[in-house]
Amino acid sequence: MYRKRTLLKLPVRYYLCAMNQSVSVLLFGITRELVGQSKLTCPLPAAARVSDLLDALKTQYPRLGDLKSLLVAVNNEYAEPDTRITSTDEIALIPPVSGG
Amino acid sequence: MYRKRTLLKLPVRYYLCAMNQSVSVLLFGITRELVGQSKLTCPLPAAARVSDLLDALKTQYPRLGDLKSLLVAVNNEYAEPDTRITSTDEIALIPPVSGG
Amino acid sequence: MISITSDPIDFGPAFTYLQTAEAGALDFFFGVVRDNTNAKAVEHLEYEAYDAMAISEMQKIADEATRRWQVLRYVIIHRKGELRIGEVAVLIGVATPHRADAFDACRYIIDTIKQTVPIWKKEFFSDGDMWVNATP
């Protein structure tokens, strides 16, 4: 039973996060701790947008969905959900900031 | 003619500034320069008020009347025109301030 | 002058940099590690920064402040790494000809830093820790 559930989950991850390109995502603060590493690689469709990346990551790491906000930076700029991303972009997750 | 005018002025000063008590007045900033000294002594009636002192000084030193404001401090506090003053008070003229 | 540093923030060079002959007013804001948050004792802090983007966002804020007010010079220095109580986490300094602009620009800069710059603060208590604003 345990093994079957694990197997059932795999195709979902594959669909969301294993496509034509692979993007690197930098992780900071609470997102780094929730994911357990400071950088991850996520396969995405060729024409993927920021919203696709967030959907994929929240599926793979459901606790990211508990954050009250989770933005994405593309090449050091805050990006809109419909911004397209490619494997050459520098991408980062931006959880709620608390500098100053 | 010159001598006569001088003599005529004297009784006015005498009336305003030579009475039953004598108060010391500290001078700062532009008032110190207009009067030419950092302290002056002014005879006043026994029941004199701040307004009497100002009238006397502006008569004796007319350029004090050109200042856009001229306040009086009694014992390190801003005083009202009707505050009574005596010879034991520390009195100062306060021209427009410009600290800071 | 904008920087992020792991070393203690040094006021002297910031002050010297802001001094120009036309400056009549300097306003400096120091954000300091307090010993408590919401009445809970804080033992120490850690700041983590996405350095390149944080610098870029702070530059935007400084540019906007310079557009809105008559800012002659500014410094923005943010600390990262582990900080103890009483240490300076952020220093903002603004030089202007007149004082109202210095206060307005300095306050705008620190207020906006707290909203947009990718820097994260983790507070450590005797019984745990939390990412400020972010721990669900």
Add this chain to the structure above:
Amino acid sequence: MISITSDPIDFGPAFTYLQTAEAGALDFFFGVVRDNTNAKAVEHLEYEAYDAMAISEMQKIADEATRRWQVLRYVIIHRKGELRIGEVAVLIGVATPHRADAFDACRYIIDTIKQTVPIWKKEFFSDGDMWVNATP
């Protein structure tokens, strides 16, 4: 901590004095001698103070600031005597738990000092001098 001094104003002790464990925000205002006033070149300044009353008036201002905002500590240091361009004429520092109070209190103090404290500034130009606000 309120004082009037003929010596250059020393920032270090003021900063140290404001640091308390509950302070999260320090705001410092420096009033500096500018090289011009109304576009006319200033060569140097002189400040004259009625010391005892000036201290008393500054104390009233600090007390009122402490009443209005959550001020943990403050410093007010005013220079007197001859000052050159770039020298600090006045330093105001305020320590509060949160930053809004630090800005508000610091600004209130300097704004009110300029209105009520018996200190006078004389500006020296190449062709004369004038008592600021007072020369008719």
